[in-house]
Amino acid sequence: MGMRAAIVVGATGLTGTSLVAQLCENDEYISVTVIARQKPAFEHAKLEVKIRNFDTLEENDIEFAHELYCCLGTTIKKAGSREVFEKVDFEYPLAIASLAKKRGIPHMLVITAMGANANSLFYYNRVKGKLEHALKELGLQRLSIIRPSLLIGARKDFRFGEKVGQKVLKFAKPLLVGPLKRSRAIEASQVAKAMIVIALYSKEQPVTIYPSQKLVSLDFPKLKDEQASRDNYFNWEKNKLPNTIDEDSKVNRDVIINRDKFKVTESVVDKEVNFKRRDEK
Template sequence: MGMRAAIVVGATGLTGTSLVEQLCENDEYVSVTVIARRAPAFTHPKLEVKIRNLDTLEEKDIELANELYCCLGTTIKKAGSREQFEKVDFEYPLTIASLAKKRGIPHMLVITAMGANEKSPFYYNRVKGKLEHDLMELGLQRLSIIRPSLLVGEREEFRLGEKAGEKVLKLAKPLLVGPLKRSRAIEASQVAKAMIVIALYGNKQPVTIYPSQELAQLDFPETQNEDVSRENIFNWKKRKLSSISDEEDKVNQEVVINRDKYKIEETVVDKEVNFQHRRDK
């Protein structure tokens, strides 16, 4: 069993909900902290929920952790305006990343979108591309950019456009082969699992971009079960403090932007890690 701590922002959305559940069930994590405006329905002994207004989030609200997972995202229709959409999809993630950098969190994983490009003719993709660009400029120790295609799964709210797109892509799936395979819809639960796989075993480059077709194939490597005592399994606080104290000496506490030292790689995993890849159904 590991001794990792994670922070999740955007935990009440489709991917975030699944991510929190999977993190709590993963033996590598002993502590999962959610920062949200409302509490998720899911509860677990490992889970701590901090109810916060993201407009007034401060450095003290960000605890030390091994990973910060950002699953924030909305639509213009739900947000009510482009200004509010950009606040959720651009301003909040960038602010949170800056606070995490100052706090010394060594790895941020953020969901953007397939086609993210600050020069895209499409507004949504431009915003996502601008977010990616500014996160890279921030100089995080390690940044993993998650670019899923259309996310499918059971949402709390009904989104007509996404439901229609989901049906179209489902019918077209047999035709989406070769380069078109990247456009296949992807289960939000699979994206959540892929994010954990990336956190534990992924590329250690400062910036790595993970496209949707790669996310769809990621799975955990085979591991042997570790024999641990019941006391250690349920002593979350003791294990969390031990884990985080080890990380404190490894990270840079200063916010320094040095674009030249960053190499962006569109690759998924280190060669020495043998993953089990899912087979398309």
């Protein structure tokens, strides 16, 4: 059992929901804290939920943890305006990262987007790129940037654009080879697993970017079987002692059982010892 603690923000989304469940089931973690605006449906003995308003989040709301996982994100349609969208996808993650730095949290893992670029022609990608740049400038001890392609999974809210995109990429998958392979859709549960693998097993570097095609291949290391196989344990014919001993392996019984050699010649008992009754003086 490990002794790690994790904080997750954005725990009620597609990837965040899977991430929290996987963290709670991982033996390396004894504590998982979710900071959210609403209580997640998932419950676990390791899980602590803090209901907070991200607009008024303070340093005391974030305790020390080994990893801060940030899965915050929305869409312009759901946000209702670009202003609200930037607040959720840029301002909140940056503010939380700043508080985490003050708390001494050594590693932040944040989900952005495959095409994140501050100079992108697409507004969504520009915001994600701006967030990446700001986080790098913040000077965190360790920053892992997660850039998934289109996420696949069962969302609570229906997103027409994503549903269409998933179907298109599903049929186009055989054609997405070489450089286009990075555009393949990816399961949100795999992204969540990849984040944990990165936290536990990746090489520590100040800033690392993980593209979608890399996330697909990340998995927990296989445990080496250092024990003997079941056949070796229960193969009685192989492990029983032989009925006969070859001449080279024989031991001279006279050497071992030489009674004369090891005969006791002196007594260690004092013959002069007399025992008296208690009523005798």
